Amino acid sequence: MGNDIVRLHHIGHIVEDLAQAIGLYERMGFLVPPPGLPAMPRSEGAQLEPFGAANTHADFPGSFLELATRVKDGEGAGLPADARLVPLEAPPEVLPVLVERINEAGANLGAFLERFEGLHILMFSSPAIDEAATRLTAAGVRHGGVNTVRRAAPRGAKVPVETVRYLEIDGDEPGGRSGAVTEGRVGVVADLDPDVQGARGLDHPNGAVELVGAVLCVADLELGAVQRRYETYLGRPARRSGPARVFDLDGAALTLVPESGLAALLPGERPVALPAFVGYTVAVRDLALTRDLLRRNGLPVRETPSGEVFVPSDAALGAAVAFRPASAG
Template sequence: MGHDTARIHHVGHIVENMAQAISLYERLGFVVPPPSCPAMPRREGAPPEPFGAANTHADFASSFLELATWVKEGDAGSLPADAHLVPLEAPAEVLSLLVERIGKTSVNLAACLDRFQGVHILMFSSPVIDEVAGRLAAAGVRHGGVNTVRRAAPEGAKVPVETVRYLEIDGEGPDARPGTVAEGRVGFVADLDPDVQGARRLDHPNGAVGLVEAMVCVADPELAAVRRRYETYLGRPAQQEGPAHVFDLDGATLKLVPSSRLETALPGERPSALPALVGYTVAVRDLALTRDLLRRNGIPVRETPSGDMFVPADIALGTVVVFRPAT
């Protein structure tokens, strides 16, 4: 019997300064296009100014890395000069809904940054997202239902509009925010359209070809409960690999690591909070060439016990970035 979840769709790195983050990712060897951000006039007759959430992607064939930030009023300088501003123009009743939705996103981003700068978003890819929604509801997992958003497709795609369907899991307890669990925003997204994704820039100087692992660090006493939670989310059991619990996601993995063993898995690392998404792994064509690029760009690296190479969180704006040879 097949699973209704395959791969990791994307992780989201929430940053304080988008211009700084894009500069870092370019030094890491990723191609990152200018970010997009909604814009509105602050007063009648004034030019549109950015507000709310700005984001961009480093894209692969079936996954991507997202960079996102909260643009506070008067903080447009945190965006690169070539940021793409998207003026909000719609009938009054629709416009108010858009502004409300952007406001909620901004609140969530601000809460993430209050906790720590780093990865706060983990989304899994599904070919049958409506079935995922039904399975989760039957298992007692609260979520906001399947949402649909549309955006302009990249130049060269066969369709002018890209449709994105997703759901976010709601946390438990009276203080939980809708669409977030303890470690961040976790949910499911319908598989990327190969034609639309193929029109994006997928060739990265560091040789990265895909997102192959996300790591969640959990307080030791909570590990069993978090494992059960993800077994319910993903509809499959975890396998134990030493102290870690690992989910096989058809070419990618989710790894749950107890906090007492994080430094063994990632030498020198400490979690900023618990539970937390502490890092992600990308597969590269040639690890030696990637290492040389990072060295030339002044990026220090360490090595995991298994021989993977990683950039420490204090260099990579709060998240560990691991590079692994593609198989």
């Protein structure tokens, strides 16, 4: 039987100033469209109202990078001038539950920003999300069930509406928030529709073609417990790689690293909190060209022991952004 979670779907960079973040990502060579401001009626027959979060994506064929910030109820203040409303649709019988989950997501973004500006979202991709939900429930993992939202598909797609199905894992710690675990928002999303995703802008000036790695830093004494938790989430074991534990996915990997081993993995990096997502890696067509682009745009560049190059977190709004050749394993 195949795995019901197969790859990385997206990682989310939560920021205070979305316009500033978009400018940074453009300097790093990503193609970033104007942000969307999701809007829904709070009740059947009500007016569209923006709430929850505003976000934009740097898209790849099978994954994406998300930039997001919290939106106060009914407000779009502090967002780029070209931010656009994105109406979401849901059946009337599930609308109250969905509104509650989006409110929780917005509250979580606010709590994330109070903790630190940086990476707070990691979602995995599933070809069988209902099976994944059933497995997680059977394993004792609390989650909010599979939510379904629909939004207009990008121009050029063969279908007018894009359907997104996802679940968020709930934390088990005392006083934990719905839709979030200690390190942030972690969950599962149904695989991206290749036709819909292919209609988006995928030709990045830096040559980026896919999200291929994420790094979660944990306290040394908590490494075993976090490893077991993610083994349950992903339905697969981790392998040892020095002090780190690595979950191999299709074309990507999640790396758990103890605090004492972070500097060896990402030289010069220190976590601002524990546990925390501290960095991610994208594959690029030509690493030398990517490095030159970063330097031309005034960004500091460091190198990892494995030969990846990365923009350090103190120059990238709290996230170490790494690049490796697309041909690398």
